[in-house]
Every structure is written in structure tokens, then in C-alpha cells.
Amino acid sequence: MNRFTWATARTIAEAAAAASTIVADAMTALPETAGPGDGTIVKAGGIDILDLLKENLLVPARVASLRDIPDLDAIVEEADSGCRLGAMATLAGLAAHPLLRQRYPAVTDAAGESASPQIRNLATLGGNLLQRPRCWYFRAAEYRCLRKGGGNCFAIPGENQYHAIFGNRPCAIVHPSTVATALVALGATVDLIDAEGAVRRLSLEDFFLPPERDLQRENDLRPHEILTAINLPPLPTSARMVHLRQGEKDAFDWPLADVAVLLDLSPEGICRSASIVLGAAAPVPHRAKPAENALLGKHIDESTAGAAARAALAGATPLAKNAYKTPLFEALIRRALLKAAAPIVKERG
Amino acid sequence: MINAVSALTGRAEAPDSAAPPSVGPDPLAIAMTVNGAARSLQVEPRMTLAEALRGPLGLTGTKIACNRGACSACTVWLDGVPICSCTVLAVEIGTRRVTTIEGLARGDALHPVQAAFIAHDALQCGFCTPGMVMSCAALVERQPDLTADDVRAAISGHYCRCGTYPHVVAATLAAARTRKE
Amino acid sequence: MASDDKPHAERFPFGIVGAGLGVVTRQLPPDEPPPLAPNADLAVIGRPVPRQNGRAKVTGATRFTVDISLPGMLHGRILRSPLAHAEIHGIDVTAAARHPGTRAVLVVARPDELTGATLRYVGAPVAAVAAVSMVAAAEALRLIRVDYQSLPFVADMDEARNATAPPVFDAASAPAGYASGFPARLNLPLDGNVRGPATDGRGDTAEGFAEADLVVEGEYRTQVQTHCCLEPHAIVADWRADGLTVYMSTQFTAGVRHELAEAFGLPLDRVRVIVDGMGGGFGSKSTLGSYGRIAVALSRQAQAPVRLVLDRQEEQMDSGNRPATWQRLRIGAKRDGSLTAISLVSYGTAGVALGAGVGNVAQALYACPNFAAAQYDVFTNASPGCAMRAPGNAPGAFGLEQAIDELAERLQLDPLTLRDHIDPSPVRREERRIGAERIGWRRRHAPGADPGPIKRGMGVAQSLWGANVQTNSACEVRVMRDGSVEVLSSVQDIGTGIGTVLAQTVAEVLGLHSEAITVRIGDTEFPAGPPSYGSRTTASITPPARAAAWRVLRPLFREAALALNAAAEDMAVRDGRILVRGDSGRSIDFRDAAARLRTDRISAVASRSDDYGGFRWRMADAAQARQDLGGVQFAAVAVDTETGVIRVERVVAVQDCGRPMNPLLIESQVQGGVLMGLSYALFEERILDRHTGRMVNPNLEQYKLAGACDTPAIDVVVLENYQANSATDAYGIAEPANIATAPAIANAVYNAIGLRLRALPMTPAAVLAALGKFPARS
Structure with missing residues (x-):
């Protein structure tokens, strides 16, 4: 793990101002030049970020924590009987939430079956949706694959037993979030807020980017944007x-x-x-x-x-x-x- | 919540409106509540909680086996909730209470889960045991009525290469019964 | 009490308790304790005593090697080859040496001026650094410049067998010595990457097949499995002018001491090896290893203690593994099931090492007059394999036990009926009987008989393992004047609880509680103990523990006799007292007898005597009992024919290990063997990228191990099988418990779906492929 400075954002505006670098962008630097740049990445639960840091796949100059921003973990029932899930809500918190369990059991099941109890206790919804793929070539520094700015996919001619069966050219990753499967099926939307407080809301389905739209990013998060919430639409009782x-x-x-x-x-x-x-x-x-x-x-x-x-x-x-x-x-x-x-x-x- | 980092070091820059102040990358002093005691220590921001416990705090009961949250050997409690201490940084613990295997027994009196682990031989080489005990003890503390499936779910993230799972389940169920009596 | 200074005949319990326990007369060698009664008549041995070091383990107090920190200790780290096959033409460590944190730099693969240094697998050690911190060591490693020339490589065993495959070795460089796996033979020919065959035979298989009414033939494959010890391979080396002290997570303190003495030219008495907590050993921690040598060399160079702990990626990529195998079995039989011939051809790869055979189950499990085996090692550009829990026989049984089931089906015999006919072992016969009853074998249906997509089945498989003994095994028992007792040996507790078993053994002799015995083990300052591999620890060290305790008791008996005005030969022990046999009113507290001793401490050291019935063979310090260890396992599975998922619902493991010393600890061992076998059967596989030879799953996330939710109900039954062979008559259990699980599951899967899975692991992909659920691709 490289040395980095540490900051704790106390407001969304602070976090957005700090968030100069998207993780995906930080990971496409050439390995020879990889070294702490001047970028700041943001960290929620940080399960995935820590994995990337430990493997030296990610070498940020600064890491800014979202953990102390108030109320970012709230799960709120909306007036239209939809639900707003704060991005910092943990997977364990989602899985155990009585109202969600009653109204959106697919979401609580997906959250409750992700990873392990220990990880669910720390991992956040936002971090889960933004985590990088688990492709074993992508995760090994030795392979400079397409998604890291290299010229080849190593999985397509190589070991691809856990890879994609749809849309798998030229990159064959599978999206790592199980919760996302349920959220997209529900037609959830995502809120992205910039340093000025402007909210960009788009459907989660459109937020995720297939390789033909972007080979290096799995989603449309932009620098100086913070994913703050997921909105679940109201559903008919039927x-x-x-x-x-x-x-x-x-x-x-x-x-x-x-x-x-x-x-x-x-x-x-x-x-x-x-x-x-x-x-x-x-x-x-x-x-x-x-x-x-x-x-x-x-x-x-x-x-x-x-x-x-x-x-x-x-x-x-x-x-x-x-x-x-x-x-x-x-x-x-x-x-x-x-x-x-x-x-x-x-x-x- | 006041950030423990800036509160202690005073190194933090004055907060400007745009971006939060930074500390590190050199070691900085932080405070942490571990096993009920206030501890202060020097850490670089990149140091994980597991490393901080085992290194500067000298609490080597917490084990690192996979170092990526895949085996749960490094399980400790954060405000009473089991987490993998290799998946969190020491600088972000703040005011949350850390409980490690060394802090589970009350003096000479073992936690019921610890006693049951010995009686049921729920350990072999013992390397996964501290983490396993922390998960099972958290379960027993939180849920007095247990089934075998509850225990299996609670330890579903743990690896034990010696294969103690059946005895771990038996021990934890026994400990839960003891606790209720 | 008979005179014990010369051999004399004694009557021993003999046979299986509950199935014909009898008596046998054996010559007892001089100075050995008298025969030990069956467990039912004993006070401490055979009881489920909780392990003594349990409290330290559940409180985090146990010190493992990774927890040891010495003043001034440095941190070692190894630079490893990124290439599967390469020559080093130059290596420049100047910058690494100049790093402010660096205290020692070592070139491991030293380029010779003429040929360069050849690296033969991804992860092969190239150089190493000792520095003031882990971070500094990692930084210094990055400063080492290596000029690699990449060479053609082959990582796949089938490809490596081709004549055109790039050679991994030439005749001069190929390893030729004994390997840890089986069969271990010297001086076999090398043809390309193929070394062998190691042959075995008896009778004439051509004649045998000609006589057969029926022949079954099948090919079986097993994968590379990694040990995944939770505590990584770890060493703290402390080189000093007056000698070397090494703390190491090892399965063999005494063996590592020997290796260190030889490697560094030190006398044995200047080398000390210590292990307290030992975080898992399944074969790969049996020797010093390259990392051990590197750590000691770094400590010598730096003149400071060096801790070297492999990280998880190094663990998975280069700390040993169970070799992959391919085997073809042909079995001929008469209509009544009698076997007429078995032929076995196997190819296996331990990467750049030897020892990838499939053991001796086909040779020895069943009665068959004609047998021929040819086993080959295939070199590949992959990290060296080594012994792993039941090397050889675990993959061997996966093939043989499925072939026997296939034969039974062709003969229209129940698999147990056929085994009753061809298995000469009375022990396994009893194990089959007990296991069949426990699992409800009578309810077993025809293959694929369940309606619906979830199909259930039952299967059985058998185990065979040698009853190994280390004759170079010694134990000391000390009694102090205050009545405190110590048992000492360099033997290490790798999780089996051997220390507790030693305490039980000594306590039984002295009439004390096992908690009254202080156990001091895992240190070569004490008498040399056996290795903890080959399932030989208990068999090797409990007899000398009992002998030493018995010898140290004699002076106490003399003192007690004087105090009680009785004859020393009439003394006996019970409940902490020494008493006159037949007159329990006359007794003296053990401590009071000890208080009468002439000196503060008395002591006796005993070593492992030969088995009273003689050994089957003996080679240097190792020997094997005449009887084998058995074991029969039954598995009940559910196969989802739509998802391909196999779930093991229940395993019944009926095992034998001579005299069971502590049923609680044995149950743990057997459950562990079953789980490792289940994990081998369904989940685990080292996956190498064929284009780079690099392991793609070198972590505990993508290398899959069975967890608590994959664990079936496991019934453990352990026979008491007395063989009148030693002072305890106890043998091992860890490996026999690991052999039958995978084939029992495979046979159960066949019974569930009527299709035979002949390759491991049996993943959903493999099941769906066998079911023809997706078009096969080339």
C-alpha cells in the first residue's frame, strides 16, 4: 500500500470538492508512472478500495472518507411510499430493515446474501454499487488489461469460467454487485451530487456503462460527484x-x-x-x-x-x-x- | 462527531469551505478505545486496524490470514459488531469502541463461548480461533435463542482449514444455553 | 510385576472391541512398561479430555510464529519471478542495498557468468531483503533490477507430455532424489518432461485379464490443491555468534534443526528450533524450505533477528501444493467379484518437483493376484508440489474407489457386497457394517431414481494408509520433589492436541489427573520428537512417554514402599496416591512419596521401541507397522440437475487408529479430514493462466474453500483396534480420514444421477456438462 494523506469530509460539498479522481481513472495510469499523483479518491466502507490499495492497483495521493457526513446512511420512506436509501447505509443495515424487507424483499435478500456478515457490517450500498470488477486478470497488477488502459483482454483467451456470457466483447467482466441486480430490476434511480449541490438523477440502469460505452469505467460517476442515494420507486401492491x-x-x-x-x-x-x-x-x-x-x-x-x-x-x-x-x-x-x-x-x- | 485525528494532532489545516483538511502521510497520533481502555498510538493513514492492533498496540491475538476480508480470522468488534479488522483503516475508527479477543474474558472468567470452545474442542491449530470466538460471542450476546443455522450463518465468512465448524456450532449452541440459564 | 530387564512374554489385548477382542502373547522388549488394558479399564487414556492449551487459544494468548517479535528484529521479504520460465542475465541490488531501511540483501537466483540463473515457475525466489520494517523491505525489493530473458514454458501437464513441449529441465538439472509424494524412487529415466515409470507389480496382468469375465476401465483426473494453512509459512531467525535460534511454524522441529545444521555448517547443539502455537500444517510445513534458508541467511548477514512471513499470494503460489494427477485404471474380475487383474498407469505433475503419483491404494486395498502399475512424474513450469494430507492415496482413492463401484454395478452387486468379497481387512469389514447401519444404506435406491430435479444418492469409499512410526522419537518425564510432573519432547502440536495426549499418557501411568502434568514441547532443547506428518506423531511419541513415565515411577515406588513398609513390586497408583496392590488402606500421597526423593528432580528419557510384532519395513528413522490404517466413509448427497450444484448432506466416517487416546481430539481430526476431502471434491482448484503460467486465484477469495454453510452433518465412529505393538498401541488418524471422502461423494453423485464424474473438482459446470445441459466446445 502506498503512502497517502487522509481527510474526513463532513459535508457532501466537502466530499465532492475533494473527489478529484474517479477510481477507474486512477487505475489506468501506466504502471511505470504509477505513483501518488495529486488526486483524491473518496472512500465509503472501503472494502474494495482497501483491496485495490493493498495490491498497489490504486496509488492515490489522498483518500477522503465519507463516513462522518451526517445522515448519509439514512433509509427513509418517501411520501409517495417509495424509499430513499442513503449511500452510506450498510448492506447489513439494508438486509435487516423491516420496511424494506416487507416492501422490497428482493433488495434485502440480495444485500443479505452478499459477502460475509463481517463485510456486510462495513460495506455500504454506494461502495457496493461502485466497486470494481472481480475479474482475476483485472485484479492482478501483472496484467495490464483493457480496463486498466492496456491493449488486451486476458480473460477471453484465458481463464473465463466466472466471466460474462452477454456483452462480453471486448471485455468480459461481470458486474460485481449483486444488490445492483435487484435495484435495476426495480427501476431504482441514483442521486449524484456535485460540490455546488446540484443533483444529477438518473436511472441506475443508465448509470452503469457497458464496455461499448466505456471500456474503463463501469458507471457514469464523474469527478467531484458523490453518489448520495438510491431511490426505490413506489410499487403497486400487486x-x-x-x-x-x-x-x-x-x-x-x-x-x-x-x-x-x-x-x-x-x-x-x-x-x-x-x-x-x-x-x-x-x-x-x-x-x-x-x-x-x-x-x-x-x-x-x-x-x-x-x-x-x-x-x-x-x-x-x-x-x-x-x-x-x-x-x-x-x-x-x-x-x-x-x-x-x-x-x-x-x-x- | 469530532474527528479523533484532527482533535489529537492539531496538525490538521484550518478547514476551508471547499475541501476537508488532510493528515499524513507521515505517522500521526490517534486515540482509540480498545477493550475499554483509551489508547493512543502512532499510525500512518495506510495502516489497517488489524496492523495497528498487532503492531503498536501489541494485541497479537487478532490474526491476519488472508488480508482481504476473505477469511475473517481478523474479526474484532466495532461498537459490538463483528468486522474484519483488515478491511478498515486505523485512522477511521474514531470514537467507535474496539473489542479484541484479549478483551472478551472478564479477568479470569472466560466468556461462555470461550469456555464452550474448550469443552467442545471447537479449535485445532487455533489460528482462526480468536476471530471465530469473536463472531460466535457477538451472536450469543445479540441473540439468546439460537439454531445451528444461525451459528453457521454467523461464521459463514470464516475459514477454518482444520475443519472445526461442527464443533464450533455445537460449542456456540451450548454457550447460548448457558447464557440463558 | 515381572522382571523387565530382559525380554519376556506378556499377554496383550488384541483385536477390535465389540467385534472379537481377544488376547495375544508377545515378547516384551526389556525396559518397556507392562501391557496396557483396553480403554474401558483406564482412568485417563481414552477419555475425552479437553486440550490443555485451549484456554490460551481461545483468549488469543498463544504465541504463533507470526506473533514473535525480538528486540532489533528485521523484516524479510522475497522478490519472486514474474515469469514461468526465464534466465537471469543480470541482477543489480545496489539501489536496494542503499535503501536507508535495508540491512541485508541476498541474491537467491545468482546468474552464473556462463549460463545465467534459470527460473522455472512464476513465484520462484530471485532475491531477498531484510529491512527495518515490512514497508521498507517492500520498497527495497522494488529497487532490485533484474535482467530476465523469457524462455518458452509449459504449464499444462498434457501439453508437457508432448515430445515437442519446451523442456522444463535437462537431464543434468532435473531433480532426481526422493520426493515427498509417492512413489518415491531414485534414478528413473527422464524423457522430455516425463520421468519414470516407477513400476510395481505382482503376478501376470495379461493372464489375469484373460481370466476375467468382466473388465472395467476408466480415466480419472484430480486437480492441484493448495494447503491453505491459516497461519502463513513463517520463521524468525536469530543468528548469533554462539548459535542459531529459529522460531518456525513447522511440523518438524527436530528435522528443521538437522536441515539448518547441514545447510549452515553448524553443529546440532548450536541450533535450536522452537514452535509454540502452530497455525496449521498439512504437509507443506514439513521442511526448512527455501524461505527458511533465506531468512537464516539474511539474519546471518544482518547480524540481527529476521522475521519472514509469506503473504497470502506467496502462500498460494509457492508454498507447496498437492500435485495434479491423471490415472487410467483397468480392473478385471470374475462373475463372483473376485479380482483377477488391476493395471494402473498414472501421470501426475508436481510442477518442478517430484512426487505426483497416486499412491498405493490400487496396489494394496483389495486382494488381487495380478497387478501392474506404471507411474510417471511430468515436469511443468509450475511451483513445486509437496506432501499434502495423504499424498498419493487421496487422488489414488478417487480413481480406484469409483472403479470398484463401477465394477460392482456391472456385476450387479451392492458396492458393499463386492467389497466384503475382495477386501481382506477384518477392520474395514466391521467399519462397513457400522457405517452402513448409521447412514441407512438399506434405503439406498437405484441410480437416478428420484423424481424431480433434485436427486439424492448415497456412496461409500474406503481408505488405506500406512501406520507410520518415527523410531527417532524420544520423550522425557520429570518428577520434582513437590510432586509436580513435566513431560518434555521437541514434538510440536500442530493442532492435533498431542501435548494433551502426552499428559494423558503420563497421568495414566502416575495415577494423576492429566491437568497435573505440565507439557513442554515444541523446542529442540528437549529430547527429539517425531515429525507431525505421515500420521505418525501419536504412534511415535506416546509409547516413549509412557515408557519414560513408567521408568520415573520406579524410584517413587521404592520410596513409597519404604514408607508403607511394603515391597516395591507390590506398589500401584490410583487417584493421586501410591498404594499397596490389594490393600488400598495402605497408601501414600504421590506428593509425599516425591518429597522423600533424594534429589530435587528425577527424570527418565525413553525412545520409541520397535513395534512388538516387528515392523513391515524400516528405513533410517522411519518405519511402518505391519497392520495398515483403514477407514470407511459414507456420503449422502443431493444433486440439483438444473443448476449442477452438489450438496453433501451427511457423511459417516468410521475410522481406526489402534488405541484411540482421546476421542474428543480424534473426532476433531476426523471432521477435519472429511471437510478437507469435501472441499477437494467440490470446490478447490489452483487455476493457472495457460498463457503466462501464473496462478489467477492466489488468494482465499477466488481459491474456494468449504465453509460452515457447506459442512454436512458428520458422524464419526472410531474403532478400538488393539494390535499389541507398543506401550500405547496408538496410531495416527489425520490422513486416513482424508482419503475416502472425495470418492465417497463421487460414488454418491453417481447413485444420485446415474452419471460418473471422473474429474475433480465436481463443480456445477462439471455436473451440467455431464448431464449434457450445454453444447460441448472444443
Whole structure:
């Protein structure tokens, strides 16, 4: 880890003024010239930042902490019965929040199944959404890959068993955030505030950038902007949501595949709208539009759910070692749809 | 909250309206509450809490095994909540209370989880044990009624290469029963 | 009490408790304690005594090597090769030496003027620095300039076998000595990267296959597994004018002392090796290692103590590993199941080291008159493998035990029925009986019989491991005048709790509680103890502990006899008192007897005698008992045929280790063996990038280990199997418990889905591929 100076921002304005450097930009410097520049990066929980610092993948001159900014971790119910999630809310805080658990169970499930209890106690929502990919070539200083400003992707011809099956050219990372899968499915928006206090609000789906839009950044965060909140839209009472994930191991493992579905069903069980998003599938949370379309106007059963799952995977372009993800996603999508459409059994008080 | 760093050192620049003041990169004095005692120590901003505990504070009971939050061997409590001390910097602890394995027993009286670990042989080489004990003790403190699945979830981030998980679960359930009585 | 200064016949318990315990008469060598009764008749041995150092471990007080800090201590760090195969043409350490924090610089791969220094794997040590802090050491390392010339390399075993593959070694440079794995043979031919074969045989396999009614044939693959000790490899070397003291996380203090004496030209009495807390040893901490040599050389150069601790990436990339293997097995049998021939061909790679065979399970587990094995080592540009928990036999059993199950199915026999027919071991027969009952084997259904996507199955596999003994094992027992007792040996506690077992052994002899015995181990100042590898610690060190305690008791008996006005040979011990046998009214407190001693301290040292029944073989300090260690494991699994996920729901492990000394500690060991086997079966794999030869998952996040949520219910049953071989008749358990798990899971998976997975690890990708759920790609 390189030497850096340390600052503690006490207001969002202070933090934004300090945040001169996006982590992704700091990581594209040539290794020979890599050394503390004059940039300041901001740190929330810092789980990922510390990993990058320890591997010398990131050598900032200054690190500014967001931890002492008041109320940035608040989880607030909005007047329209949507919810506003402060960026500094921890994953553990999200997972345990009673109102969220009741209204947005896909979000609490995704947060509660991320990482380990210890990490969930420190990791923040904002940091989780902004963390860099886990691609093992990206994470090793020895490989100067496309995403670090180099000329090659090493995963496509190399070890790609955990890589993307959609949108995987020329870079095959998968987006590392599981929570993002659920949030994109819900149509969440993100608030970005600059040093003057101006708020830029955009849909989380648009906030994430696929390689064809930006090869080195996974999102549209700009210098001197602070991600302050995620807004969850109000949902009709008829909405059903499910998040499922599958790792090789039962806990503390990055998912091989994760799926979030949000359905709106008529009283007769007919699908009025569907949102299906796949995680660990593509460089950004991957919306399975063909599957969504396949469900509209349909009653959801084994057959329609299976057809939608197959439609979701029709465009997959697996690499040499990750073709197994295709049947795995199919199974998870079908199961998630059937679980979401299953009649709700009222719990006895 | 007053930042412990600037409060102690006085090295911090006067806050201007635009950006917050900085400290470091040279070692600076910070204060920390560890196992109930106020401690002061010198750290560079880049020093992790785990390194600070094991180095300047001499509390080597906390172990570093993976140094990236993947094994939980370095688990300590921050305000009573288990965290990996390798994933947080010493300068950002501030006024939060740190509890390490050395601070769990009350004098000679072991925490029920510690006693149960011995009785159930929930340890072999012992390197993961301090972290494992801290996670299980936090669970028992927070939730008196436990199932085996609760214990497994609480230690799901821990690695034990000797394979003590079954005895850890048995010991923690036993400790929870003791605590209730 | 019989005279014990010459050999005499004694009657010993013999056989399995609950399944034909009998008596055997053996010649007892001179000066050995009398036969020890079965555990049921003992006070301390065989009881579930909690480990003595438990309190220190749960309070964080235990000092591990990584916790040791000496005054003026420096920090060592190693510069490692970024390339899989390279020659160093020049190395410039001037700038590193000039770094203000630097106190010593060492060139490890020294370029010779003619040929350069050849580096053969990513992570090979190049140079090292000792500096005033870890940070300074890392900074100084970055100042070393190395002129590498990259050479063609081969990291994949199959590619390395090709005649056109880049050679890893030439005949002159290739390692040729014994390896830690199996089979260990000298002077085998080297052809390209392929060394061997090491052959074994008996009978005539051609005839055997001709006689067979049925032949099964299969190919099996196992991956590289890394040890993942939670405490990294670590050493603190303190070189001084009057001798060298080394604190090391080691499985063999006495062996490391020998290596240090030889490497640095020191007499043995000037080298001291110490280990207190030892954070996990599974084979890779058996020797001094290059990092150990480097730390000592740095300390000598700097004239100051040097601590060198590998970081997790170094641990994963270059601290040893279990070699990858490929094996082809052919087994011929008669209709009734009798085996007529087994042939085994194996290729394995330990990278730049030797020892990648598949052990001796195919040779020795089942009765078969005709056998032929040819085992090859394949050199690759990968870090050196070494022994890891049951080297050879763990990958070997993965192949053999699936092949036997396949044979049973072809013969339309239950897998247990076939094994009852071909396995000559009465111990495993009993283990199969107990295990089958525990797991509910009668409920086992036909392969793939479950409706729905989740399919359940049960499988069994067997274990075979030699009952190893280190004859160079000694123990001292001291009694002080106040009645306090110490047991001393250089043997190290790597987590098995051997110190507690020694206390139990001595306490049993002296009639005391085990807590009354102070255990001082892990220091070569004490009598040389055995290594903690090869599952030999308990077998080697508990007999001399009992012998030493028994010898030190005799002067106490003499004093007690004088005090009680009785004959010394009529003395016995019970509950802290020395009493007249048959007249418990006449007794004296152990402490009062000790108080009568002529000197403040009496002491006896004993070494490991030969097994009373003789050894199977003996080579230098190592020997093997005539009986093997067994073990049978049953696994119940659930396979999700849509996601490919295998979950192990239950394991029943029925094991034997001679006399179980402490069932609580043994249960821990067996659970550990099962979990390491499960993790090997389902999750773990060192993955090398084929284009660079670099490990892509050198951490504990992407290298996957089983965690608490992956842990099944594990039933442990341990037989009491008396063999009348030593003063304790105790043998090891750690490795036998690790051998059968992966094949038992594989056989259970077959029973669940009707498809055989012949490669490890059995990931969701492998299951979905076997099920044909996605198109195969070239």
C-alpha cells in the first residue's frame, strides 16, 4: 500500500470538492508512472478500495472518507411510499430493515446474501454499487488489461469460467454487485451530487456503462460527484419480486448467476409487466428483454416461465469455459418467475 | 462527531469551505478505545486496524490470514459488531469502541463461548480461533435463542482449514444455553 | 510385576472391541512398561479430555510464529519471478542495498557468468531483503533490477507430455532424489518432461485379464490443491555468534534443526528450533524450505533477528501444493467379484518437483493376484508440489474407489457386497457394517431414481494408509520433589492436541489427573520428537512417554514402599496416591512419596521401541507397522440437475487408529479430514493462466474453500483396534480420514444421477456438462 494523506469530509460539498479522481481513472495510469499523483479518491466502507490499495492497483495521493457526513446512511420512506436509501447505509443495515424487507424483499435478500456478515457490517450500498470488477486478470497488477488502459483482454483467451456470457466483447467482466441486480430490476434511480449541490438523477440502469460505452469505467460517476442515494420507486401492491442467486458454495462466494424479477400480475394471474435482470452475466446488470416480452399477457406457469428463461438466454455468447452459465441462468430465471408468481400464502399473525 | 485525528494532532489545516483538511502521510497520533481502555498510538493513514492492533498496540491475538476480508480470522468488534479488522483503516475508527479477543474474558472468567470452545474442542491449530470466538460471542450476546443455522450463518465468512465448524456450532449452541440459564 | 530387564512374554489385548477382542502373547522388549488394558479399564487414556492449551487459544494468548517479535528484529521479504520460465542475465541490488531501511540483501537466483540463473515457475525466489520494517523491505525489493530473458514454458501437464513441449529441465538439472509424494524412487529415466515409470507389480496382468469375465476401465483426473494453512509459512531467525535460534511454524522441529545444521555448517547443539502455537500444517510445513534458508541467511548477514512471513499470494503460489494427477485404471474380475487383474498407469505433475503419483491404494486395498502399475512424474513450469494430507492415496482413492463401484454395478452387486468379497481387512469389514447401519444404506435406491430435479444418492469409499512410526522419537518425564510432573519432547502440536495426549499418557501411568502434568514441547532443547506428518506423531511419541513415565515411577515406588513398609513390586497408583496392590488402606500421597526423593528432580528419557510384532519395513528413522490404517466413509448427497450444484448432506466416517487416546481430539481430526476431502471434491482448484503460467486465484477469495454453510452433518465412529505393538498401541488418524471422502461423494453423485464424474473438482459446470445441459466446445 502506498503512502497517502487522509481527510474526513463532513459535508457532501466537502466530499465532492475533494473527489478529484474517479477510481477507474486512477487505475489506468501506466504502471511505470504509477505513483501518488495529486488526486483524491473518496472512500465509503472501503472494502474494495482497501483491496485495490493493498495490491498497489490504486496509488492515490489522498483518500477522503465519507463516513462522518451526517445522515448519509439514512433509509427513509418517501411520501409517495417509495424509499430513499442513503449511500452510506450498510448492506447489513439494508438486509435487516423491516420496511424494506416487507416492501422490497428482493433488495434485502440480495444485500443479505452478499459477502460475509463481517463485510456486510462495513460495506455500504454506494461502495457496493461502485466497486470494481472481480475479474482475476483485472485484479492482478501483472496484467495490464483493457480496463486498466492496456491493449488486451486476458480473460477471453484465458481463464473465463466466472466471466460474462452477454456483452462480453471486448471485455468480459461481470458486474460485481449483486444488490445492483435487484435495484435495476426495480427501476431504482441514483442521486449524484456535485460540490455546488446540484443533483444529477438518473436511472441506475443508465448509470452503469457497458464496455461499448466505456471500456474503463463501469458507471457514469464523474469527478467531484458523490453518489448520495438510491431511490426505490413506489410499487403497486400487486407487484411480486424475487431475487435468487447461486454460488458454487452456499455462503460467502461470488454468485455464478443471480436473477431478480419484478412482476405485476392481474388478479387473474396475468402478467401485466415484467422486469427480469441477470447478475454475474454481463459487464453491467443485464436486462433480459426477450424474456420480459415473452411474459406479457401470459399466465405464468412452468411452460411460460421456461419459455421466457430460454428466450432470456437466446442471445448469450458464452466463452470457452463458461457455457455452463446458460443452463444455470435458465434454471434460476424459471425458478424465480415461478416463485414470484406463486400464490402468496398469508402468514398467520 | 469530532474527528479523533484532527482533535489529537492539531496538525490538521484550518478547514476551508471547499475541501476537508488532510493528515499524513507521515505517522500521526490517534486515540482509540480498545477493550475499554483509551489508547493512543502512532499510525500512518495506510495502516489497517488489524496492523495497528498487532503492531503498536501489541494485541497479537487478532490474526491476519488472508488480508482481504476473505477469511475473517481478523474479526474484532466495532461498537459490538463483528468486522474484519483488515478491511478498515486505523485512522477511521474514531470514537467507535474496539473489542479484541484479549478483551472478551472478564479477568479470569472466560466468556461462555470461550469456555464452550474448550469443552467442545471447537479449535485445532487455533489460528482462526480468536476471530471465530469473536463472531460466535457477538451472536450469543445479540441473540439468546439460537439454531445451528444461525451459528453457521454467523461464521459463514470464516475459514477454518482444520475443519472445526461442527464443533464450533455445537460449542456456540451450548454457550447460548448457558447464557440463558 | 515381572522382571523387565530382559525380554519376556506378556499377554496383550488384541483385536477390535465389540467385534472379537481377544488376547495375544508377545515378547516384551526389556525396559518397556507392562501391557496396557483396553480403554474401558483406564482412568485417563481414552477419555475425552479437553486440550490443555485451549484456554490460551481461545483468549488469543498463544504465541504463533507470526506473533514473535525480538528486540532489533528485521523484516524479510522475497522478490519472486514474474515469469514461468526465464534466465537471469543480470541482477543489480545496489539501489536496494542503499535503501536507508535495508540491512541485508541476498541474491537467491545468482546468474552464473556462463549460463545465467534459470527460473522455472512464476513465484520462484530471485532475491531477498531484510529491512527495518515490512514497508521498507517492500520498497527495497522494488529497487532490485533484474535482467530476465523469457524462455518458452509449459504449464499444462498434457501439453508437457508432448515430445515437442519446451523442456522444463535437462537431464543434468532435473531433480532426481526422493520426493515427498509417492512413489518415491531414485534414478528413473527422464524423457522430455516425463520421468519414470516407477513400476510395481505382482503376478501376470495379461493372464489375469484373460481370466476375467468382466473388465472395467476408466480415466480419472484430480486437480492441484493448495494447503491453505491459516497461519502463513513463517520463521524468525536469530543468528548469533554462539548459535542459531529459529522460531518456525513447522511440523518438524527436530528435522528443521538437522536441515539448518547441514545447510549452515553448524553443529546440532548450536541450533535450536522452537514452535509454540502452530497455525496449521498439512504437509507443506514439513521442511526448512527455501524461505527458511533465506531468512537464516539474511539474519546471518544482518547480524540481527529476521522475521519472514509469506503473504497470502506467496502462500498460494509457492508454498507447496498437492500435485495434479491423471490415472487410467483397468480392473478385471470374475462373475463372483473376485479380482483377477488391476493395471494402473498414472501421470501426475508436481510442477518442478517430484512426487505426483497416486499412491498405493490400487496396489494394496483389495486382494488381487495380478497387478501392474506404471507411474510417471511430468515436469511443468509450475511451483513445486509437496506432501499434502495423504499424498498419493487421496487422488489414488478417487480413481480406484469409483472403479470398484463401477465394477460392482456391472456385476450387479451392492458396492458393499463386492467389497466384503475382495477386501481382506477384518477392520474395514466391521467399519462397513457400522457405517452402513448409521447412514441407512438399506434405503439406498437405484441410480437416478428420484423424481424431480433434485436427486439424492448415497456412496461409500474406503481408505488405506500406512501406520507410520518415527523410531527417532524420544520423550522425557520429570518428577520434582513437590510432586509436580513435566513431560518434555521437541514434538510440536500442530493442532492435533498431542501435548494433551502426552499428559494423558503420563497421568495414566502416575495415577494423576492429566491437568497435573505440565507439557513442554515444541523446542529442540528437549529430547527429539517425531515429525507431525505421515500420521505418525501419536504412534511415535506416546509409547516413549509412557515408557519414560513408567521408568520415573520406579524410584517413587521404592520410596513409597519404604514408607508403607511394603515391597516395591507390590506398589500401584490410583487417584493421586501410591498404594499397596490389594490393600488400598495402605497408601501414600504421590506428593509425599516425591518429597522423600533424594534429589530435587528425577527424570527418565525413553525412545520409541520397535513395534512388538516387528515392523513391515524400516528405513533410517522411519518405519511402518505391519497392520495398515483403514477407514470407511459414507456420503449422502443431493444433486440439483438444473443448476449442477452438489450438496453433501451427511457423511459417516468410521475410522481406526489402534488405541484411540482421546476421542474428543480424534473426532476433531476426523471432521477435519472429511471437510478437507469435501472441499477437494467440490470446490478447490489452483487455476493457472495457460498463457503466462501464473496462478489467477492466489488468494482465499477466488481459491474456494468449504465453509460452515457447506459442512454436512458428520458422524464419526472410531474403532478400538488393539494390535499389541507398543506401550500405547496408538496410531495416527489425520490422513486416513482424508482419503475416502472425495470418492465417497463421487460414488454418491453417481447413485444420485446415474452419471460418473471422473474429474475433480465436481463443480456445477462439471455436473451440467455431464448431464449434457450445454453444447460441448472444443
